[in-house]
Amino acid sequence: MLNGLPYLSAGAGPALIVLLHTPQAASPTGLARWSTMRLVRPFTKHFTVYVVTRPPGLPPATTMADLAAVHAQAIAATFEGPVKMLAISTGGAIALQLAADHPDLVDRLVLAGTAGTLGPIGRRAQRAYIKRARQGRRPSPALAEIVTESPIGRRLLKGLLWLSDGGHQDYTDAITVLNAEDGFDLRGRLHDIKAATLLIQGDKDVVYPLELARQTVEGIPDARLLVYPGRSHDRTFTDRRFAPDALAFLTGR
Structure with a gap:
């Protein structure tokens, strides 16, 4: 447990916090674990990767701010200074909320397949x-x-x-997490995010459409948008360019 949060870790070097959506409030197992490790393996050559999951048994009325606070508490208790973060889809919504509510905890932020609110x-x-x-x-x-x-x-x-x-x-x-995501709308607070931010988005993403991604990047003071033409929500993260592009930003190259 990472201060009460289930997690997987691999690699060596400075910490990289990874936030994903997982159906269960537990570290992934079986095929889910295999696909998760396949996604983060390129990052383990440069970072100690922590794939952090929410705790089980959250109250039904949990909000995205509540989820961000739980993760922020674990980060503050475990690591010294701000961390780098990679966050995808629902995990990206949590990361956006965390970076706005706790700007001192996030140094660099790579997001993918997410935005300041869900699309219809x-x-x-x-x-x-x-x-x-x-x-x-x-x-x-x-x-x-x-x-x-x-x-x-x-x-x-x-x-x-x-x-x-x-x-x-x-x-x-x-259900608790998806309800929190349903009520999530950070568009009025994006200016509170201080971390250098890269948002990678497929132009065929219908979960978080490209127009919402553009609005999100325009609202964050130090943010860039990288668009993968022809890529849907899921195919953005599996695109062969994804890991090199994210790593270049996270390592400052």
Whole structure:
């Protein structure tokens, strides 16, 4: 535990905090662990990477500010001075809130697939996910529309996502975080972020559309936007340019 937060760590060098979205409030296991480590492996050559997850059992009314405060407390208690941070999707929303509320804790910030608030398609898909989970149904098929625009692709993907959920999982913590993200809107406070910031965004991202990403970068005093043409939400993070671009910024090259 990192001051009460589940985490994975790997690599050597200065700390790099990584915030992702995980359905469970626990360190990823199995295929999720493999894909997480594949994502962060290039960064372990330069940093000690800490993939930090939220604690289990958060109150249902938890807000993004509450989540940011929990992470900020762990960072302040564990590390000396401000840290570098890599944050993706929902993790990016937490990082934005943290950097605005606790500017002394973040030195450099790389974001991907995120913005100061959700887009309408992302919000609709996440609300459908929450509704299915509360009904006791496997929720992930609700996310098919944010992965592909193809009607045939969506039908096929819904089946795969249904299988990926497995059975009898507890989605209480996931619902709490997605509700917090649904209410997240930092657009009026972006100027409070003091960290040098890079936002990497695919121009086909429908969860956090490019226009919202542009508004986010325009609101942060020291921020840059890097756009990957033709890339959707998920394909932004798996693009071969992603790790080199993020590393160049984090290391100041």
